[in-house]
Amino acid sequence: MGISILRGDITKQRVDAIVNAANSSLYGGGGVDGAIHRAGGPAILEACRDLRASKYGRGLATGQAVATTAGKLEARWVIHTVGPVYSTDEDRSDLLASCYRESLKVADELGAASIAFPAVSAGVYGWPADSAARIAVETVRTAGTRVADLRFVLFNDEVYQAFAAAAG
Template structure:
């Protein structure tokens, strides 16, 4: 398994699966979630509506992951995962780690050889970037997977630098 980092737009990645830092509604939102829905087009939202109408009527639980089509993206699939909102009074690290583990599990089920991850929860969910990077990198390194190419595609210099440090 190879792990790499880059600064850029995750929606432009040519990989088998792009991981979406989704909200539990699966209906799109801001940040990475909104960018993926806009770039991928209505097919992603339609697939998310189908998921809500079937097994995720109350939304996708935090720390879980589920796949849909990637619509117009260069990827084959989008793996949606719901990261936890950061809390200073409650340790939610296990939920954040679960996002990465579950996304890799779904990628393996799909037969994906390459996956691009954003920094889950490090944007609008206010997770401190140094901690988010350590959890992401450690979890991916510790997770048994058939995915050969794992990329962290990061949206700004601060997050990129934190992931660079975490990769050591």
């Protein structure tokens, strides 16, 4: 598997699957989540509503992942994953790692050969960039996936630098 660290807009990636750092409601929000919903159009929200009505009545649990259409995006699917909110009182690293493992598991089930990840939990959920990057890179390197092209697409310089350092 090739891993790329890119600075840019994840909604512009031409990949099989774009990972969304979603909130548990799956109804869109700020940051990456809002950008993906805006760029992908109403088909993504409609698919999320269907998931909530059929399978995830209480929302998607932290650390889990589920796929929907990508709507107008250049991808085939959006894989939504709910990252943990950072805590200084409780180690939630396993939940953050689970976001990456579960997203890759869904990608494999879909037959995706390429995937673009944001820095899950490193935005409004407050996870320190260096720690988020280390967990993300270590997890995808050991995940055992059929994805051949894995990209971390990062929106700001601080997070980009942290991921570039973690990827070595």
